Amino acid sequence: xxxxTDIKYLTPIAVEIRQKKYCRFKKSGIKYIDYKDGEFxxxxxxxxxxxxxxxxxxTSLKYQKKVAQAVKRARHLALLPFVADNLKTNQ
Amino acid sequence: xxxxxxxxxxxxxxLSDEQMKETVQKFENILVEKGAEIIHQENWGLRKLEYQxxxxxxxxxxxxxxxxxxxxxxxxxxxxxxxEKVIRYLxxxxxxxxxxxxxxxxxxxxxxxxxx
Numbered sequence: 359x360x361x362x363t364d365i366k367y368l369t370p371i372a373v374e375i376r377q378k379k380y381c382r383f384k385k386s387g388i389k390y391i392d393y394k395d396g397e398f399x400x401x402x403x404x405x406x407x408x409x410x411x412x413x414x415x416x417t418s419l420k421y422q423k424k425v426a427q428a429v430k431r432a433r434h435l436a437l438l439p440f441v442a443d444n445l446k447t448n449q
Numbered sequence: 450x451x452x453x454x455x456x457x458x459x460x461x462x463x464l465s466d467e468q469m470k471e472t473v474q475k476f477e478n479i480l481v482e483k484g485a486e487i488i489h490q491e492n493w494g495l496r497k498l499e500y501q502x503x504x505x506x507x508x509x510x511x512x513x514x515x516x517x518x519x520x521x522x523x524x525x526x527x528x529x530x531x532x533e534k535v536i537r538y539l540x541x542x543x544x545x546x547x548x549x550x551x552x553x554x555x556x557x558x559x560x561x562x563x564x565x
Contacts, residue, residue, distance in 0.1 A: 389546035435539055436498035
């Protein structure tokens with residue numbers, strides 16, 4: 359008896375091919391993250407104004423620390439809110 | 450040892466343009482008196498604050514970039530605290546990447562002004 363162990367699917371299973379995350383600072387050679395540029399820093403916070411984790415943005419540890427530092431400085435100068443609703447839609 | 454610093458402060462929006470300039474001049478004089486070398490300054494004008502500070506939702510922003518001894522910063526911040534027209538301030542020391550960045554930023558701004 360021929361044994362067919364391979365499972366065959368009628369439709370190919372959807373294998374998500376995710377693009378590999380990369381650190382945008384390393385890639386584009388940015389060495390210093392400016393706290394005065396509130397609009398740029400908005401990319402690293404969520405709608406409530408919280409800093410996005412590294413696992414979502416792909417930033418390397420070295421630059422995540424700098425992003426966090428810059429966001430905190432911007433908050434102090436009221437360039438970014440500490441808490442907000444719908445920060446992204448207001449833009 | 451001279452270090453390079455950058456300081457941003459916010460003044461209350463109740464000031465008139467003249468009073469605002471006077472305040473800026475006052476802090477510039479303090480810096481110069483203490484032997485700081487002012488490299489660059491920027492006036493951002495009246496800006497909206499992202500959250501209220503002392504019940505105010507706007508403020509005049511001003512930035513100084515200077516080279517000075519660390520003791521100057523202490524004196525400057527003391528003067529900020531004593532002046533009730535200043536509602537927020539931040540002084541940071543610049544490392545070599547920051548210095549390179551601010552130079553680039555300055556040149557960009559200059560180029561933009563020339564184009565206009």
